[in-house]
Amino acid sequence: MTISSGALGSVSIALCGSGGAGVMTAANMLLDAAAQVGYYALFGRSSGPQIRGGEAAALLRLSPRPITSVDDTYDILLAIDWQNVQRFAAELPLNADSMIITDPAAGEVPEVIAASGARIVPLPMKELCADIAGGRPNMIALGAVAALIGLPVEPLTEVLGKSLKKKRADAYDASVAAVKKGAEAAAVLGQAKRLDVPADAAARRWDITGNEAAGLGAVRGGVRFCAAYPITPATEILEWMTGALAKVGGVFVQAEDELASINMCVGASYGGSPAITATSGPGLSLMIEALGMAVASETPVVVVDVQRGGPSTGIPTKSEQSDLNIALYGMHGDAPHLVVAPQSIGDCLFTTQWAIHLAEALQTACIVLSDQSLGQSRAIIDAPADLAFVGKRLAAASPAEDQQYRRYALTANGVSPMAIPGTPGCQYTADGLEHAVSGTPSSQESDHSAQLDKRLRKLTGHDYGSHWATIEGDGPIAVLTWGSCTGAAREAIGRARADGIEVRLIAPRLLSPTRPELLAKALEGVSKVLVVEQSHLGQFHRYLRSEYELPGTVELLNHAGPLPIRPGAIHKRLLAMGA
Amino acid sequence: MDTINSATCYTAKDYKSDVKPVWCPGCGDYAVLSAFTKAFADLGLEPHRIAVVSGIGCSSRIPAYTNCYGFHSIHGRGLAVAAGIKLARPDLTVVAAGGDGDGFSIGGNHFIHACRRNVDMTYVVMDNRVYGMTKGQPSPTTEADWDASAMAPPGGTGVSPFHPLGMALAAGANFIARAFAGDPNGTAELIAQAIRHPGFSFVAVMSPCVTYREEQREWKTLMRKSGMETATDPAQAARNLMEDDGYNLGVLYKGSRSPYSPYRPASAAISDLDAEFAL
Structure with missing residues (x-):
């Protein structure tokens, strides 16, 4: 079944080539040019397991309207060569309406790609740039794809000018010539899907990744200390924080391991400096003990977990929503803490900033599940x-x-005034050992239950405002999802609405503590629920089942990474549920 | 540098809390606690400008027994917590403390990197060559043939003990000393010197465990002031430490590396960061 995504007026393009072929350069330039004339864009990449080089695909979606998700299929797949493309062919879905552009010099289109039934058109990229001194096939590809989707040459030459003209005038001339030649050659390739004209080219737009957005959110939230250990796919947060903290004033430390990075953050926070670290699943596993200490000692700290395929080393370069269980339930003992999840690239900024705000206000650990x-x-x-x-x-x-200062005094809302070292007369010892209100270690039942109650009360009693969840639309069917799947669900719901089926979207941004009354209210009038998540075990579904009451029939749409949950799959289920 | 308040005169008892230690009678750690408070008083540090940070174990209980700011963290991680405090708050005097299991076994990696990183703080390890809190297992500094505990295999572990001072030197510590809990004044003096010295200072305090290592009572006859001059050259210090029998007390190495200071003052407003992303 082919499902069109016409409503967005978008075009999805995959550019493939081996390392050094320049597909990432071409795709970035296409994005820059499209952004300049007012298009929205989403750009991801897929590659094999190599550190550098090797076959890679640039996955680009352009639209005159905001983009919340990848599309179901690629409208254009252009390959400069086909080396090892089978390693990620499953991530390049095509259908009969797609166009495969291939250089005849690169040999036959691999069977796994050709089997889609897509139209195959030849574009002799190597041959076309042969008579341009310094001309490269990737620039022929750039010109051809831009022309096919209806993007004029001018913004492309402008982008080339910005990146090449000053430094390498000869490379600029060659690239412009190649782009123009590619655009001319596209005329004989036939029709491909074209972009709608953008509505508002003058609107204020940003060009950002989710990892950069998380870093900016942290700094906006007040973070001036970051200790971290490199790990894919979170490293860009550290890279960005290094530069940003050097500008706005602060401390960045590359720690010896994740145990050190989280413990340094706890120390800095104890010292009064809001602190963050970023990691992925294996690093989060190592940090869990210290997060429990942050909970028990009531020291604010935030960890951004940029999830990847698990368990163990798993698939470091590819996405999955399978750290929900460890984030919610990983700590030993009864350790209530915060878990929040951004729902889009832009929301990585808000949610991380909110996480800092919440962790500081509630003096606890917060895990951000990107x-x-x-x-x-x-x-x-x-x-x-x-x-x-x-x-x-x-x-x-x-x-x-x-008077005597009591660090863990039992207050009505559970939050106790926290002394910052240097404050005379408030000296106390923060402790992971259970303690009395003074902080002195205690194994007494009365202290244990009072402190457990306090640490839970401060979280459950807090007013999280409307940010706790995204709730959109109406209707008797609800999609319940979280994190990065929210975008695909939103697009699917839009398609269902075009089919006359009203579906509401409910995506909690706050995963812990739970908000049973608010969810019950959001679900009023719902008789069918579709749970959508990217995890093999259906971790979110199990969480919902154990923590919440769900009305009527509940269906689950889930699979593991690396394949994304695409809007078409959700739309198809919604059509069946609405029938 | 550390705040020296000459206006107020502190005595050792100003740094003692009223929390009663969990230590066994005769434990060397009592003397180390006294040495801490004496060193702080000698330096005239204000109690609220000191942070005492530890991991887990008998000796790691020490922060709550002082009247300073403290963090009793998790097993092996005291040095990381302490580094975070000092890097975020360079104005505080930070002293990390713990035992040989906490510092050299589960926290061994942090020990190496703390020496290498050279944050301006002091690390006091109360070494009794045994896991006391869990009742007598061999530690990284336990002699290979020690089998006096039911928790040790007959004939001992057969594994050579770790040489913490040599390791500290190799890893880059900027000040290395050995003290003996049986000499609290000497210990206080060495701790005070360690705090004064810039960078990462390491003080190994031989602190007997009279419960599981009764033979350590003999340390008082074995420990002696080192006859070696304090080395300032790492190569000389290495030779001295290789010849050291473990009973030499005093400052064995004083380096001159600059402390690590990653703080960068603000040169831009937060809103300036937006420009990076705005089209």
């Missing part, structure tokens, strides 16, 4: 609002002569 598809994808989005969520702790002042 994933590779958000973190490492680049997008053109509407400029995000600058929200006033800055982390602010309830600080303790020096007590009067006859």
Whole structure:
């Protein structure tokens, strides 16, 4: 069944080539040019397991309207060569309406690709650039694809000018000539899907990745300390934080391992500096013990987990939503803490900033569950609002002569004033050992239950506002999803609406603590629920089943990574549920 | 540098809390606690400007027994927590403390990298060559043939003990000393020197466990002031440490590396970061 995504007026393009063929360069330039004339964009990449080089695919979607998800299929697949493409052929879905552009010099189209039934058209890229001194096939490809989708040559030459003209005038001339030649050659390739004209070219837009957005959210939220250990696919957060903290004033430390990075963050936070670290599944596993200490000692700290395929080393370069269980339930003991999840690349900014705000306000650990598809994808989005969520702790002042400071005092809302070292008269020892209100270790039942209650109460009693979930639309069918699947669900719901089926979208941004009353309210009038997630075990479904009441019939649409949950699959289920 | 407050005169008891230690009678750690408070008083440090940070184990209980800011963290991670505090708050005096299992076994990697990183703080390890809190297992500094505990295999582990001072030197520590809990004044003096010295200072305090290592009572007859001059050259220090029998007390190495200071002052506003992304 072919499902059109016509409503968005988008075009999806995959560019393939071996390392050095320049497909990433060409795709980035295509994105830059499209952004310049007012298009939105989503750009991800797929590759084999090599560190550098090797076969790779640039996966690009362009649209005159905001993009929340990858599409079901690629409208154009252009291969400069086909070396090892079978390693990720499954990530390049095509259908009979797709166009495969191949250089005859690169040999036969691999069977796994050709089997899609897509139209195969030859474009002799090597041959076309042969008589351009310094001309490269990737620039022929860039010109041809741009012409096919209806993007004029001018923005492309402008982008080339920005990146090449000053440094390498000869390379600029060669690239412009190749792009023009590619655009001319496209005329004989036949019709491909074309972009609608963008509505508002003057609107304020940003060009950002999810990992950069998370870093910016942290800094906006007040973070001035980051200790971290490199890990794919979270490393870009560290890279970005290094530069950003050097500019806005702060400390970045590359720690010896994840145990050190999280413990350094806890120390910095104890010292009064809001702190963040970023990691992926294996690193989160190592950090769990220290997160439990942050919970018990009531020290604010935030970890961004950019999820990848698991378990163990898993698939480091590809996305999956399978760290939900460890984020929610990984800590030993009864350790209530915060878990939040961004729902788009732009939302990585808001959700991380919110995480800092919440962790500081509630003096606890917060795990931000991003994933590779958000973190490492680049997008053109509407400029995000600058929200006033800055982390602010309830600080303790020096007590009067006859008073004694009690770090873990039992307050009504569970949040106790936290002394920052240097404050006279408030000296206390933060402790992972269970303690009395003073902080002194205690194994007494009364202290244990009072402190457990307090640490839970401060989370459950907090007003998280409307940010706790995205709730859109109406109707008796609800899609319940989270994180990066939210975008695909939103697009699928749009398609269902075009088919006359009203579906509501409910995506909790706050996964812990749970909000049973709010979800019950959001589900009022719902008789069918479709749970959507990218995990093999259906971790989100199990979480919903154990923590919430779900009405009527509940269906699950889930699979593991690396294949994304595409809008078409959700739309198809919604059509069946609405019939 | 550390805040020296000459206006107020502190005595050792100003740094003691009223929390009663869990240590056994005769434990060397009592003397180390006294040495801490004496060193702080001698340096005239304000109690609220000191952070004492530890991991888990008998000796790691020490922060709550002081009247300073403290963090009793998790097993093996005290050095990482301490580094985070010092890097975020260079104005504080940070002293990390713990035992031989905490520091050299589960926390061994942090020990190496703390020496290498050279954050301006002091690390005091109370070495009793045994896991006391879990009742007598051999530790990384336990002699290979020690089998006096039911927890040790007959004939001992057969594994050579770790040489913490040599390791500290190889990894780049900027100050290396050995003290003996049986000499609290000497220990206090070495801790004070360690705090004063810039960079990462390591003080190994031989602190007897009279419960599981009764033979360590003999340490008082074996420990002696080192006859070697304090080395300032790492090569000389290495030779000295290779010849050291474990009973030499004093400052064995004083380096001159600059402390690690990753703090960068602000040169831009947060809103300037937006420009990177705006089209």
